[in-house]
Amino acid sequence: MSFPLILAIDPTEVIPVLASGGGMAIGVVGIVASNMRRASREREREQTRREIAAYVAEGSMTPEDGAKLIAAGGGRQTACGPGGRDA
DSSP, rough: OOOOOOOGGGGHHHHHHHHHHHHHHHHHHHHHHHHHHHHHHHHHHHHHHHHHHHHHHHSSSHHHHHHHHHHTTTEEEEEETTTOTTO
């Protein structure tokens, strides 16, 4: 079994392979970063809800005020419409 030397391969054959591989790598990194950002945003939103619930439970905030705060942060209004692109 003989493997051709990398130096012996014509560079015009290697460039398309490297370009498509690099493009796929950039795509995968983008998808992973987007999923991490979405998970982080959801974790922060849940933490805020828990903090508001704790304030309501201890009596330092009325349930109506807590509901208003949760509703105020519930959806984003953007050029893409209610909830934005990532809703």
